[in-house]
Amino acid sequence: MIKCNNVLEQARDLSEFIFERWRDILPAGDFVLGDDVSRFETWMSQRCMGAYAISMNSGTDALLLALRALGIGPGHEVITCSNTFVATVGAIVAVGARPILADVGDDELINVDTVAPLFTERTRAVIPVHLRGRPVDMDSMLTLCRAHGVAVVEDCAQAIGTTINGKQVGTSSDAAAFSLHPLKTFGGLGDGGILVTTNPEIAAYARRARNHGLQTRDESIVFGINSRLDSLQAAALNIKAPYLDRWLRRRREIAAFYDLALAETATGTDLGGGKPGSSYYHYVVKSAKRDGLQRHLAKYGIQAAVHYPVPIHRQQAWLRSQPPIALPTTERLSREILTIPCHHHLSDCDIEKIVVTIRSFNARYEFAPERRIPS
Numbered sequence: 001m002i003k004c005n006n007v008l009e010q011a012r013d014l015s016e017f018i019f020e021r022w023r024d025i026l027p028a029g030d031f032v033l034g035d036d037v038s039r040f041e042t043w044m045s046q047r048c049m050g051a052y053a054i055s056m057n058s059g060t061d062a063l064l065l066a067l068r069a070l071g072i073g074p075g076h077e078v079i080t081c082s083n084t085f086v087a088t089v090g091a092i093v094a095v096g097a098r099p100i101l102a103d104v105g106d107d108e109l110i111n112v113d114t115v116a117p118l119f120t121e122r123t124r125a126v127i128p129v130h131l132r133g134r135p136v137d138m139d140s141m142l143t144l145c146r147a148h149g150v151a152v153v154e155d156c157a158q159a160i161g162t163t164i165n166g167k168q169v170g171t172s173s174d175a176a177a178f179s180l181h182p183l184k185t186f187g188g189l190g191d192g193g194i195l196v197t198t199n200p201e202i203a204a205y206a207r208r209a210r211n212h213g214l215q216t217r218d219e220s221i222v223f224g225i226n227s228r229l230d231s232l233q234a235a236a237l238n239i240k241a242p243y244l245d246r247w248l249r250r251r252r253e254i255a256a257f258y259d260l261a262l263a264e265t266a267t268g269t270d271l272g273g274g275k276p277g278s279s280y281y282h283y284v285v286k287s288a289k290r291d292g293l294q295r296h297l298a299k300y301g302i303q304a305a306v307h308y309p310v311p312i313h314r315q316q317a318w319l320r321s322q323p324p325i326a327l328p329t330t331e332r333l334s335r336e337i338l339t340i341p342c343h344h345h346l347s348d349c350d351i352e353k354i355v356v357t358i359r360s361f362n363a364r365y366e367f368a369p370e371r372r373i374p375s
């Protein structure tokens with residue numbers, strides 16, 4: 001089976017080096033927030049042009065503490081999109097604010113046209129999600145938000161390696177949250193996350209709040225949470241770090257191949273439209289016969305996935321606590337999108353097979369609609 005993600009291969013590839021480092025950590029007893037964590041934060045800071053980088057134990061916590069650092073809570077509204085992982089909206093709810101969901105463009109990203117009509121006097125922040133590693137247009141989003149005195153927290157959970165004008169996304173706004181979950185382009189061997197900010201006050205708050213507000217072992221100056229990254233995760237990430245750019249290059253190479261090979265097909269190319277700077281965490285095509293295409297690929301040993309089949313505003317969690325809303329583009333896309341494999345463990349042979357299989361589906365079913373889609 002050609003897998004849609006490379007979680008197992010990523011864990012396996014460098015495991016000997018990781019275990020070797022872990023063997024050094026065990027006798028030192030330096031298990032939480034140790035030297036490996038500091039080294040990892042320094043590496044991330046350097047990737048982000050010297051911004052503060054504060055590790056946590058998830059991308060969700062990084063979003064949560066960024067919102068708290070900005071003083072966002074009950075009575076406030078935060079705008080984001082509905083076609084994201086539930087954590088984006090969960091973090092807003094967790095600080096007691098009200099999530100307001102904007103529709104997206106055909107590139108699956110929120111933009112100023114969908115966000116601007118949602119501003120009210122209660123709006124305190126917008127969370128643009130660089131979904132699939134595609135960069136949201138940050139220049140116009142920041143201009144809009146600054147004009148309204150509204151903060152911007154970037155959800156970069158899927159966007160390590162995504163750039164705007166050659167710079168890592170996540171450094172032009174008030175704060176950004178990255179996920180280090182094993183499924184990500186650059187993941188640990190368990191949960192992890194990192195908050196990036198150029199604002200020293202947000203950085204100081206996040207650094208304290210991730211560790212119960214402790215200033216010394218016995219003095220807490222602000223109530224916080226336990227969101228410390230542990231040394232074993234940081235050590236694994238430090239081992240992987242020098243390979244990240246190579247992995248990103250391979251994702252872009254595969255995406256460029258798909259762009260050429262799928263350009264004239266009914267399925268088309270990535271919905272991001274070849275945005276420069278995309279890191280291709282996901283490569284997503286669209287088909288009116290999406291479920292049939294997914295089954296056809298599976299029949300030939302190719303795993304494709306739907307991210308996300310149920311947008312947040314159609315989830316039970318939303319409907320229990322928020323009024324029903326309609327987001328026409330988000331809903332239409334959720335019925336048509338399909339993520340095809342795009343990761344650095346795919347061989348040339350794999351990607352050729354994927355293209356040929358998609359083309360064979362298109363040839364048989366897209367142009368002969370009277371034919372039944374195989375079950």
Ligand SMILES: Cc1ncc(COP(=O)(O)O)c(C=O)c1O
Binds near residue numbers: 061179193
């Ligand atoms: C868009 C998005 N936001 C937030 C998160 C949350 O990250 P984590 O799982 O590290 O808490 C994820 C993780 O999948 C995500 O994809």
